[in-house]
Amino acid sequence: MTYSPGIYADLTSEEYHADPALGSTSLKTLASRTPAHWQYEKANPVHKDIYDLGTVTHSLILEGDESGVEVIDVPDKRGAKWTVPAAEAVNAGKIPLKQAEWDLVRAMRDSVMEHPVAKTAFTGHRAEESVFWEDDGLMLKCRPDAWLKDRLVDLKTTVNADPREFPKSGFKLGYYQSAAHYQDGVLAMTGERLPFWFVNVEKTAPHLVSIVEYDDYAMELGRMMNARAKDIYRRCLETGEYPGYPTVEPITLPIWAIYQAEDILGLNIEKEIVIK
Template sequence: MTITSPAGAFTAPAAGPIVDRPGVYEMTNEEYHADPVPGGSLSSTGARRLLAPSCPARFQHERTHGRAPKKAFDFGTAAHMQVLGAGPELVRINADEWRTAAVKAKVAEARERGAIPLKPAEWDQVHAMAAAIRRHPVASRLFAPGSGLPEQSLFWVDQATAVWRRARLDWLPHPTGGRLIVPDYKTTVSADPRSIEKSVYDYGYYQQDPWYIDGVRAVLGVEEAVMVFVFQEKTAPYLISVVQLDPVAIRAGRRRNREAVATYQQCTATGQWPGYSDRVETVSLPPWAEKQENQ
C-alpha cells in the first residue's frame, strides 16, 4: 500500500493497511472495504445504506458481517478490471456449466486466491466490452492509459463533524492545472439516458457524485473538479453513454450525504444503530394502487 500527498507525489510504501492521515492511498479492494481507518470511516456506499430505504441497523450488520457476494458483482468487477487495467486476476474456466466436481474445484481454487472465475462466454463478453470502451471517442480518453491511476482510495476528515470519510475512485486523473474530470465506470442493462435517470436515483449515484468530489477537493485541493459516469450495456453491441448529473441532482445528493454523515456520527457516539422504526407505523396503499381503487 502506498500513499500520495495532497500534492500528488508518491512517498514510500506505508507499513500495513492503516490510514491515520488524509491522502490518496493505493491498496487492494479488500483492504479498502475492510476499512483501514482505526475507529472506522464512512464510504459513499455506507452513507447510502444508512438512510431509507435502508437503515442504520442494516448498515452496522453489513459492516460487521459483510454483504453476501453476488454473481453480478463478480461480473462487474471483471469488467472493471478489463476497462481500468487493475483489479483481481480473471480466470477462464473452460466449461459452460459448473456442475462437475472437477470444474467446481477449479472455480473454488480461483476464488480462494482472490481471482474471479468466468465462463467462456463471460470471458469473451468482458473483453468485448473493454474493446468497445477503447473505441468510444469520449470514454477512451477518460480512461486513456497514462492519463491517470486506477482504483485509488481517498481518505479525509469531514470538517463539520470530524467523521472520517473515504472513497474508492475507479480512475484518478493526473492533475493538468485545469478542471479535473473524474470518471466512474458502470455496467448496466440499458445505457439509454432515460433508463440511466432511474439508475441514478435507484442506486444512489446522485449521492456518489458529490461524495467523490468532496474527497477530491479535500485531499487534492482541487476546486475545479467534476464527475462523469460512463455507463456501458452488458450485451452486444455494448453501447455506451457518458453522462454528467445536473445541479439539481447533485444538490439532492449532497443533502442526503450530510444527513448520512450526521446519522453515522450520532450512531457511533451513542452505540445505537436503530432499525426502520420503534413505533407502530401507518401504511397506505401505493399511490398507483390508491388511484386504481378509487376509479
C-alpha cells in the same frame, strides 16, 4: 489498519474496504434504509459472481490487467469440473471465470475503448486511488475508478445504458449520492471540485456505451442525503443503538392507488358544468 487523511495510490481493494471509514455504500444505506441494515451488512458481507465480473471488467478497462483472471472452459458452474479448478484459482489469488464470461468482459472493454469519448476517460488516468478525509469527527473514504486532471469517472456495467433510463436507476441505486461523495472527497484533499462522469456499458451485444453527468441540483441533493447519513451515524455512535424501522408509522396510499379507489367509489367524477 486505519488510514489517516490522504491519497493512497497503492492500496488494494481489500485494504481499502477493510478500513472502517464510511464509504459511499455505507452512506447510501444509512440515508435511505436504516442503521440496522447498515450494521448487518457490515458484519455479513455478501459475495456474488456478478461482483467478480465487475471486478475483472474494471481491472481490464482501468488498468489493462488480465493477470488476475483464470479462465475455465466449462459450459456452466455445476459440479467438480468447475468447483475444483475454481477453488484452485481462488487459492492462487485469481478470479475464476467461464470462457463465455471472459469473452463478455473483453467485448465490453472493446466497446468502451472504441467509443470516441469514453476512451478518453480511461487514457492517462490514475486508477482506483484511495482517498481518506475527515468531516466533523467522522472519517470518510472514496475510491474513484478513474481520476484525470479535469474530471473523475465511474465505470458501470449495466443492462441498459440509455441516458433516459439512468435518472430512474441512478436514483434507486443512489448514484447521485456517490457522485457527490466522490467529488467532495477529492475536493477535501486537493481543493479541486472536479466534474464527475458515469461511463456506462451494456452487458449484452452490441454493448452500447453512454456517458452521463448529474446536474448541480442532483449533486446538491446527493450532498444533502450524505449529510443525513452522517448525522444518523453520529447519533448511532453517541447512543450505541442502530435502530431499524419505527415501531408505529402512520401511512397513506400511493397517489395512483387513491385515484383508482376514488374512481371505483365514484368519488372523483367531475360535475358537468351547465351554462345557462
